Amino acid sequence: MARLDPTMPGLHLAPDHVFVRVQRVAGAVGAGAILLCVAGALLNPAAFFRAYLVAYLFWFGIALGSLAILMVQYVTGGAWGAVVRRVLESGTRTLPLMAVLFVPLAFGLPYLYVWARPEVVAHDALLQHQRIYLNVPFFLVRAAFYFAVWITVTHFLNRWSLAQDSRPEPRLERRLEMLSRAGLMLYGLTETFAAIDWAMSLDPHWASTIYGILLMGGQGLAAFAFVIPVAAILARRPPLSRIITPDQFHDLGKLMLAFVMLWAYFSFSQFLIIWSGNLPEEIPWYLRRIQGGWLWVGILLALAHFMLPFVVLLSRDVKRRPRVLALVAGMLIVARFVDIFWLVRPTQGSAGLELHWLDFVTPFAIGGLWLWVFVWQLGTRPLVPVNDPCLPVMEAA
Amino acid sequence: MSTPVLEARRDSRPPVIAPGHTFETVTDRISRVVLRRGTPRGWIVGFALSFCLMMVLFYSVAALLFRGIGIWGINQPVEWGFDIVNFVWWIGIGHAGTLISAILLLLKQEWRTSINRFAEAMTLFAVACAGLYPVLHLGRPWLAYWLFPYPNTMGMWPQFRSPLIWDVFAVSTYLTVSLMFWFVGLIPDLATLRDRSPSRIGRGVYGILAMGWRGSAKHWHRYETAYLLLAGLSTPLVVSVHTIVSFDFAVSVVPGWHATIFPPYFVAGAIYSGFAMVMTLAIPIRKFYNLEDFLTMRHLDNMARVMLATGLIVAYGYMMETFMAWYGGNPYESFMILNRFGGPYAPQYWLLITCNVVIPQVLWFRRVRASIPALFVVSLIVNLGMWLERYIIIVVSLHRDFLPSSWGMYSGSIYDWSMFVGSIGLFLSLLFLFIRYLPMISIFEMRTLVPGAEVKEETP
Numbered sequence: 059m060a061r062l063d064p065t066m067p068g069l070h071l072a073p074d075h076v077f078v079r080v081q082r083v084a085g086a087v088g089a090g091a092i093l094l095c096v097a098g099a100l101l102n103p104a105a106f107f108r109a110y111l112v113a114y115l116f117w118f119g120i121a122l123g124s125l126a127i128l129m130v131q132y133v134t135g136g137a138w139g140a141v142v143r144r145v146l147e148s149g150t151r152t153l154p155l156m157a158v159l160f161v162p163l164a165f166g167l168p169y170l171y172v173w174a175r176p177e178v179v180a181h182d183a184l185l186q187h188q189r190i191y192l193n194v195p196f197f198l199v200r201a202a203f204y205f206a207v208w209i210t211v212t213h214f215l216n217r218w219s220l221a222q223d224s225r226p227e228p229r230l231e232r233r234l235e236m237l238s239r240a241g242l243m244l245y246g247l248t249e250t251f252a253a254i255d256w257a258m259s260l261d262p263h264w265a266s267t268i269y270g271i272l273l274m275g276g277q278g279l280a281a282f283a284f285v286i287p288v289a290a291i292l293a294r295r296p297p298l299s300r301i302i303t304p305d306q307f308h309d310l311g312k313l314m315l316a317f318v319m320l321w322a323y324f325s326f327s328q329f330l331i332i333w334s335g336n337l338p339e340e341i342p343w344y345l346r347r348i349q350g351g352w353l354w355v356g357i358l359l360a361l362a363h364f365m366l367p368f369v370v371l372l373s374r375d376v377k378r379r380p381r382v383l384a385l386v387a388g389m390l391i392v393a394r395f396v397d398i399f400w401l402v403r404p405t406q407g408s409a410g411l412e413l414h415w416l417d418f419v420t421p422f423a424i425g426g427l428w429l430w431v432f433v434w435q436l437g438t439r440p441l442v443p444v445n446d447p448c449l450p451v452m453e454a455a
Numbered sequence: 456m457s458t459p460v461l462e463a464r465r466d467s468r469p470p471v472i473a474p475g476h477t478f479e480t481v482t483d484r485i486s487r488v489v490l491r492r493g494t495p496r497g498w499i500v501g502f503a504l505s506f507c508l509m510m511v512l513f514y515s516v517a518a519l520l521f522r523g524i525g526i527w528g529i530n531q532p533v534e535w536g537f538d539i540v541n542f543v544w545w546i547g548i549g550h551a552g553t554l555i556s557a558i559l560l561l562l563k564q565e566w567r568t569s570i571n572r573f574a575e576a577m578t579l580f581a582v583a584c585a586g587l588y589p590v591l592h593l594g595r596p597w598l599a600y601w602l603f604p605y606p607n608t609m610g611m612w613p614q615f616r617s618p619l620i621w622d623v624f625a626v627s628t629y630l631t632v633s634l635m636f637w638f639v640g641l642i643p644d645l646a647t648l649r650d651r652s653p654s655r656i657g658r659g660v661y662g663i664l665a666m667g668w669r670g671s672a673k674h675w676h677r678y679e680t681a682y683l684l685l686a687g688l689s690t691p692l693v694v695s696v697h698t699i700v701s702f703d704f705a706v707s708v709v710p711g712w713h714a715t716i717f718p719p720y721f722v723a724g725a726i727y728s729g730f731a732m733v734m735t736l737a738i739p740i741r742k743f744y745n746l747e748d749f750l751t752m753r754h755l756d757n758m759a760r761v762m763l764a765t766g767l768i769v770a771y772g773y774m775m776e777t778f779m780a781w782y783g784g785n786p787y788e789s790f791m792i793l794n795r796f797g798g799p800y801a802p803q804y805w806l807l808i809t810c811n812v813v814i815p816q817v818l819w820f821r822r823v824r825a826s827i828p829a830l831f832v833v834s835l836i837v838n839l840g841m842w843l844e845r846y847i848i849i850v851v852s853l854h855r856d857f858l859p860s861s862w863g864m865y866s867g868s869i870y871d872w873s874m875f876v877g878s879i880g881l882f883l884s885l886l887f888l889f890i891r892y893l894p895m896i897s898i899f900e901m902r903t904l905v906p907g908a909e910v911k912e913e914t915p
Contacts, residue, residue, distance in 0.1 A: 184784040191782065246771060254782075265783035267716035267775040323694065327718040334616075334706035335713050339785065 069297050069440035071433075076291060081433035088426015095423045098416045099162075105414040107166035108403060113420035114163065115257060116280075116398045117428045118156050119273075123281030124149030125212060126245050126274070131448075132215075132238035138309035140448035141302050142289045147219060148435040149281065150212040155431050157205040159424060164201075167194055173262050184263060192259055200255060204248045211241040219443060226445035249274055257402055264343040266332070272324040276397060279317035283390040286310050290380035297442050301449065304378040311377030314387065318371065321397075322364040347400060350410020355400050363393035395421065469756070471566045472904045473748035481749075481905060485898045486651055488744055494891065497743060502887040508880020515873040516591065524594055526870045532856040533849075533865035538588040540845040541875050543700055544728065545585035545882075546626065547721075547841060549633070550693055551729025552578025556636060557689035560682075566757055568900040569749040573740070573889070574733050575637040580885040581732075582630045584878040589622070591874075618702035625699040629692050636685045642668050643678065643899045697725040704848065710791035711852035714779070720772030727765035727811075728841035730758050734834035738827055740890065749896055756824045762837060763818040769844075770812045791852060799864065800851050807847055810840025 071077060099106040128146040131139025139146070167174040172185065173192040179185040185192070214237055222230045250270025258269050266272075289310070293302040332340045347356055367390055376382050399417075443449065472481075519526060529536040552574035559567035590596045602623045604613050613620040646668035649661035668674060701721035704712035734755065741750040780792040795804045814836050817823045824830065850865050867875075889895065 187784045188782060243767065246767075250771075250775070265779045267714045267772075267779045268719065269715075270775065271716065271719055323698075324719065327698065328715040330702070331705045331713065331715050331717070335708045337708060337713070339783070 069442055069444070071437040071441060072295065075295070077433050077436065081430050084426045084429035084433070086426075087422055088424075088428075088430060091419050091423035091426055094419045095416065098419065102414070102416070103166065104169045105416050106420075107163070107169040109414060109416035109420040110162065110166070110424075111170055111256070112395075112399050112402050112417065113424045114156075114159060115402060116395045116421060117424050119277045119280040119394065119398065120284045121149055121152045121156050121428070122208065122245075122249065123277030123279070124285070125153065125208060125215075126242070126249075126278060127281045127285075128215060129211075129238035129241045129245065132234050133242065135448050136309065137448050138306050138313065140443060140446040141298065141306050142285050142310070143219065143443045143446065144436065144439055144441050145285050145288050145292070146281070147216050147439070148432050149284065151216060151435040152428055152431050153205070153208050153212050155428065157209065159427075160201060160205070164198055167197070171259060171262075173259060188262055192255075192262060197255055200251065204252050207244050207248050211237065211244065215241070220439060222445050223440060223443060226447075231447060246270075246274070249277070260402060261343060263339055266328055266340075266343075268324055268328050272321075272328065275317060275320040275324050276394060279314065279321055279390060280394045282310060282314040282317055283387040283394060286314060286380075286387040287384040287391075290384035292441060293380055297440075301442060302380075304380075307380050307383055308374070308377045311371060311383050314383075314390070315368070315371040315377075318364060318367050318390070322368070346404045349404075352400070352404055352411050355396060355411065359393065359396055359400055362389060363397055367393075469751050469753040471569065471751060471753050472901065473751060474906075476748060476905055478902050478905055481901045482647060482651075482898050484746070484748070485894050485896050485901065486648060488890070489648060489892060489894055490652055490657070492653070498887065498891060502884065502891075505880050505883035505887055508877055509884045510877075510880070511873050512877025512881050515870050515877055516587075518870060519591060519874075520596070524592065526868060528866055528868040528871050530863065530865075532861050532863050533853040535849050535853065536865055537867045537871035537875055538592045539703075539849055540842065541878060542585050542588040543845045544842050545581045545588075545878070546700055547697060547725035547728045548732045548838075549578040549581035549585070549629070549729065550697060550722070550725035551733050552576070552581075553629075553633060553689050553693045554726055554729065555733070556640070557686040558693060560686045561690065565904060566754055568904060569746075569751075569896050570733060570737060570754055570758075571900075572637075572640065572897045573736070573886075573895045574729075575633065575640065576886065576889045576893075576895070577732065577736065578633050579630070579637060580882050580889075582626065582633065583885070584882050586626060586630070587878065587881075588874075589619075618699055618706055621699045622703060625692075625696045629696045632685070632689050632692055636682075636689055639678075639681055639685055640897060641893065642666060643670065644894045644897060646670065647898055648894065693726075694722055697722045709852050710785070710787040711776075711795070711848060714776055716772055716775050720769060723765045723768035723772070724841060724844065727762060727769055728838060730762045730765070731834040731837035731841070734758050734762070734830060735838060736886070738831045738834070740895070744890075744895075746896065749901060752825060755827070755830055759818045759824040759830060759833075762834075763815060766811060766815045766818075766837070773808070773812065787857065790855070794855055795847060795851050798851065798855070800847060800854075803843055804847050804851070807840055807843035810836045811844060814840075 095106065095110070098109075124146045127139070128143070128150060131143070131146075163170070171192075172178045172182075173188065174194055174197075179189065190196075215234065218230050218234050218237075221227075222234075253270045253273040257273070258264070258266070286307070289298070289302065290307070292298040293307075329344065332344060335341075346352070367386055370376055370386050376386065403417075404411075476484075527536060527538065529538070552571075555567050555574045556571045556578075560571070590599050593599055593602075601611070602613060602620065604615075604620075613623075642665055645661050645665040649658055649665050652658045652661055698718040698721065701717035705714060705717040707713055737750055737754070737758075741747055777792055780788040795801070815833060817829070818833065823833070854865055855862050
């Protein structure tokens with residue numbers, strides 16, 4: 059019943075670990091997809107930016123969701139978070155990459171957002187009203203501010219957590235908790251306005267007060283859906299195999315189920331209220347999302363993002379079996395992508411569901427790069443935060 | 456056993472049960488409140504005062520039935536007033552009980568044990584108070600059964616698209632499940648009272664209520680299963696009831712009501728006010744009955760944290776409403792917000808912001824969370840703030856109709872106030888009776904917190 063010594067070997071990702079192979083494949087696929095994206099961007103910039111925004115928001119959701127869940131765990135405690143702490147932390151350390159990947163968007167604003175086109179703004183009273191908020195310089199300043207906040211919080215959370223590995227200090231624990239409390243408040247505010255800026259303002263005539271919360275729920279779910287398969291794979295080998303028990307997967311599964319329900323609750327509330335009000339400035343947002351093929355995307359979402367995972371995750375056995383749970387999580391990751399696609403894509407351009415080949419390439423371009431950085435970051439630190447007070451007591455080697 | 460999802464991290468914090476207690480002292484200390492001979496004078500005075508207030512309620516209801524709802528301050532355009540404000544306020548207060556008993560149980564939060572019983576009782580009494588208002592608002596409350604969809608000779612059905620009919624189902628389900636949950640949780644303790652009661656009547660009444668509980672392993676096994684199932688059933692109710700209450704407003708197109716954030720923001724507000732009420736009640740009770748060993752500073756600290764967190768969600772709701780009223784560019788929405796800020800009800804609005812957003816920020820400080828008088832004052836302020844929130848939502852949105860020719864002002868009449876104060880009397884009277892005749896803290900669950908209660912599995 060001994061705690062692990064941080065200096066002992068075997069706490070890091072083994073060089074022959076399956077993740078190292080994943081990293082290599084992700085890098086290669088990502089590089090290929092990026093080349094295709096560059097070609098696509100030159101051929102059809104409008105289609106590229108639409109596809110890029112969807113892919114960007116999807117991967118960004120996992121990164122920022124990891125930060126939020128990490129902070130929630132510091133505030134509330136629980137062994138489930140200690141065993142996946144290093145996975146969550148690696149997820150947060152991809153945020154600088156997401157900041158860099160935001161730069162291409164800055165060059166495509168007029169392709170994406172009507173408020174960035176002066177000729178449209180000139181003939182639209184509402185856009186003129188919104189101009190003090192929705193204008194290109196302020197948009198970029200806000201984005202820089204959001205990233206500054208997230209990266210600063212990430213930096214200190216990671217630094218103190220690493221410092222804790224070498225010396226267990228209650229002072230560090232306390233600091234991590236305090237920063238997480240403040241960080242969660244900052245997250246709530248920055249994430250809300252980022253959601254409004256990047257996604258909701260695609261249709262500036264439509265406003266929904268729940269939008270920020272809806273995306274927060276999605277990000278939390280994305281983080282769990284990503285962390286669970288990673289943890290399931292890591293749990294097959296030491297050091298995680300010695301500390302993760304079915305209990306932790308059970309807890310992670312419960313929390314993922316909670317987020318599935320939260321997402322459904324927020325989405326359905328928004329839908330019911332707007333459907334019932336049936337106001338001309340609100341209902342077109344949903345009308346656009348039932349036109350053409352979009353209705354089927356919506357039905358798919360209701361099934362794959364809520365009904366199926368909800369029913370499956372009710373089972374205790376499913377939650378306690380890492381393989382099965384990881385499978386459900388994998389489906390939810392795909393559902394997250396479909397959800398972002400459904401939220402972001404229909405606002406632009408045509409009436410029906412029209413797919414472009416870039417829609418399939420951009421997620422791999424960003425995702426390949428993202429996964430490469432994720433595994434790289436995962437390898438830089440011991441996989442177990444050995445001095446974490448929430449860590450379950452583990453068996454000696 | 457799996458590890459707690461949200462287990463307490465800091466062992467340095469005060470314990471959930473004071474040291475030095477054994478099974479015997481726990482049972483004794485809690486059951487003594489009920490089984491002692493003679494009634495304490497404080498209880499008699501408190502109950503008498505509450506009873507007088509309750510009589511004020513009965514008088515007001517009688518006057519209402521006799522003269523009609525014209526005695527209230529409501530009229531066009533403000534046709535919802537104190538009745539709905541008080542309904543939402545009371546229903547919201549009930550939520551803490553369900554959250555504590557169901558969700559915190561499922562999350563294995565041990566500290567809930569000493570507050571769950573009376574928080575659940577509080578839920579029941581609050582729902583009873585809440586239920587009065589819509590029924591009385593019907594005008595002819597003796598026809599309240601028309602709310603239920605039953606085949607009738609009039610060929611009349613409720614409007615199923617109206618959230619008001621969803622409310623009927625939501626609130627009645629809430630009351631039923633809460634009552635079941637509370638009663639099932641009481642059974643082992645009722646058996647304890649049966650076994651310890653010195654009087655024949657006590658043994659008889661508690662014996663009937665205990666439904667033949669013998670405490671056998673089989674009883675306990677079934678009991679645990681039933682209790683967990685009921686907890687699972689109650690969990691969605693924490694969210695669903697206030698969500699539907701929020702739909703009462705949000706599915707309309709009234710500015711200030713039609714907001715997509717209403718469901719989560721109402722649920723957070725309900726939990727906020729509920730915890731404030733638990734604290735308002737717990738602080739005097741623990742003092743008066745010397746229950747500081749069971750309702751420790753740890754409980755008060757945790758409740759203050761929950762209040763702080765839910766209060767911030769409520770503040771987020773206010774912020775989003777204001778931002779979107781500007782951003783959306785709808786002239787009615789922005790007028791409504793400006794009217795809240797500077798209209799005729801602006802003093803109430805700013806008082807609400809002070810009570811719900813500004814003052815509770817003192818809970819960030821550990822010293823405030825450790826001070827009982829400070830916590831008591833903050834909890835009262837939050838109770839007031841949450842009442843004002845509903846008042847502002849309802850009255851400000853209605854008193855300026857879309858057409859200026861339909862504008863009007865609203866204020867509660869003397870009967871509005873007497874019914875409100877009277878419902879507090881009803882609530883407190885029920886609470887006093889509960890404290891006197893039932894164990895207000897779960898005896899058997901507290902026994903499991905005594906050190907050494909848990910049998911550890913020996914590893915070979």
